[in-house]
Amino acid sequence: MKIKELAELSGVSVRTLHHYDAIGLLTPETDAVNGYRNYSDEDISRLQQILFFRQLNFKLGQIKDILDSPYYIKREALQMQKAIILKEHARLESIVKLIDKTIKEEKGEIIMTNEEKFEGLDFSQNPYEDEAREKWGSQAVEESKQKLKKMGAKDTEQKFNSIYTELSKVRHMEVDSKEAQALIHEWYEYLNEIGEYTPKMFKELGDMYTEDERFKQNIDKFGEGLAEFMQQAMTVYYENHKK
Template identity: 50%
Template sequence: MLRKVKEVAELTGVSIRTLHHYDRIGLLSPEHVTEAGYRQYSERDLETLQQILFFRELGFPLKNIGEILQSPEYDKAEALALQREALLEKRSRLDRMIRTLENTIQDAKGEIKMTDKEKFEGFDFTNNPYEEEARQRWGNEAVDRSKQTLADMGQEGQKQIGEQMDTLFRRLAAMRHRDPASDEVQKAIGEWHAFLNGMGHTYSPEAFKGLGQLYIQDERFTRNMDKFGDGFAKFMADAMGIRADRMKG
């Protein structure tokens, strides 16, 4: 079912002006636009809007929301779990602030005496830990740059990049039972490093080694990597670590 922008505004409580703004900045552009130029929102568009509103409620800037939603590593189910945890924490903090406010009213009336510490119970001006976690999972700089590079390539260029990556991975996976420090493996790993550096981000030895560690520390990476062969993620982490150490040496 497709909905007009006015219908979406009435359904969600988001103003038409805000929906137009989201479209203008590329945060939420409806899948369908009529020949007359009218926006029509699909069910998938509404799901994306819900995600945007959850993140907005948690204090995420629009720029960061866009980076998260566009990240290749973005996982909606994981995001919903993170949002639930964050909202529960926010509710708990608001409850503490309400109690502080009620006690302050009583203190002003002389009914109770609050300590200095009690007067500030519930206030928290630290950075949003959930935003930091979301950025680390889905919005890191390397991912942002890589995605922009892919977008600039167009569909045909993206297809070629995908084929090159698949070919590299299959060749490396065939070597996974060999010594990761061997010359043949290190030569192939060097090609993988060069491939990554051509995707819009220069991987320093530390960053390259860190990426290899991510392959085995994040089960999503491990699961996808090991589709090329059992133990492939561990092999890549070891080989990339060796190359990184040699580059630094």
């Protein structure tokens, strides 16, 4: 199967399939004559596994390690994926029940205690912050939080939205184009007003845009495929500025 056919079949963009090939996650055979990628049935099955893991917010590096492990057994992986999804389903189901209960209270059918209004909800931790702490350490996160506080959340959000909007306009260009890299540089400079980002940290942040579905959904609100475009453009920026 050719790359465009697989993209249409799976819903994964050609650009993403190219990226998977570049990082060694999904490497089909290449025709020596015309250079076309040819995906075998085994490659297609591997892509299915990649997408299952991606739905569970596994990072691409983690997925590669799992699939390339000599101890990897597909049937066991599927059972594990199913168990995780069922657990998440149960969590969401409990939230739906809480919403239904709250609707009944709004209609005057029942009275909820204050404790009941928050059963099953846990916002004690910020998942984005936890991930940042794991990657770059608590000190860097605390410094960024203090700078954000001084700058003002509203101004920061407006700047973020402005840069995302401008990047969305060039997302169909090549990631190494002058226009794309100029905007990515602006993004890099602004992030360094908030925190302290080395080119490597900047690249790792870009990786999170596609590896973490939460980031991807938020960024893609400004244009379909923007998160993926930014991730690749930030990788190019890193390659051009690493020491």
